[in-house]
Amino acid sequence: MMNKLRLLLLTGILFSFCRASAQSADEVYNQYLDFNLARLQGETDKALSLGEDLLPNADKLKANARASFYxxxxxxxxxxxxxxxxxxxxEKVVAAVPEYYVAQRGLGYLYAKQAEELRVSGSANYTxxxxxxxxxLEKAQACDPDNDTLDLIKFMYTHIHDTAALSTLNSRLKQLSKSCVDLLDDK
Incomplete structure (x- = not known):
């Protein structure tokens, strides 16, 4: 009888703990709103802290809000x-919304920076x-043409000796420009 009482008490405590630590979708969305407010008010450190607190529960956000958060x-x-x-x-944003060229641009430039570091160091991994x-970079260029991005694309194709890709660049950009997303809807 005493063991059953202990087991029942322990089960109740565990259930209470799990319930207290689990966040509802509404609570997670409220955290997301707090994160956005801090970010929009220029409170970068606070926004980063709130965002990092939100990351473990980001899967509870609706798909659009999750992409915007990421x-x-x-x-x-x-x-x-x-x-x-x-x-x-x-990468998570691009996987969820491939047409969102703003994330494509950010990702392209970060990879390009890594590529440039490899090129300068003479690494064979540059290509x-x-x-x-x-x-x-091509998706970003197709959706929001920019001379600097275009120059970077041409520079990279030239340095990897891919004249075929360089010669078909304009047709690819035209095709890619048919589907562009410039704002994420987080609703």
Whole structure:
């Protein structure tokens, strides 16, 4: 009888603990709103802290809000010189919303930076990293033409000696420009 009472008491305590630690979707969304408010008010450190607290529960956000959150925290990480973390979250956004060229641009430039470091150091891995950056840069260029991005794309193709890709660049950009998302809807 005493063992059953202890088991029942222990089960009740565990259930209470699990319930207290589990956050509802509404609570997570409220955290997301607090994160956005801090970010929009320029409180970068606070926004990063709130965002990092939100990360373990981000899967409870609706898909659109989750993509917007991942982009925003990725952008904060990028601006805070944490490119590895920025890449991780930009990749999630691009996987969820491939037409969102703003995340494509961020990802492309971060990969291009890594490629340039490899090129300068004479690493044989430059070509692979350049090829990783180029599709993202092309999507960004197709949706929001920019001379600097176009010059970077051409520079990279020239340095990896891919004249075939360079000669078909305009047709690819035209095709890619048919489907562009410039704002994420978080509703």
């Amino acid at each position: 982009y925003s925290i990725g952008h904060l990480y990028e601006n805070n010189a944490q490119s590895v973390k920025a890449i991780e979250y930009y 692979a990293m350049a090829r990783k950056a180029l599709p993202h």
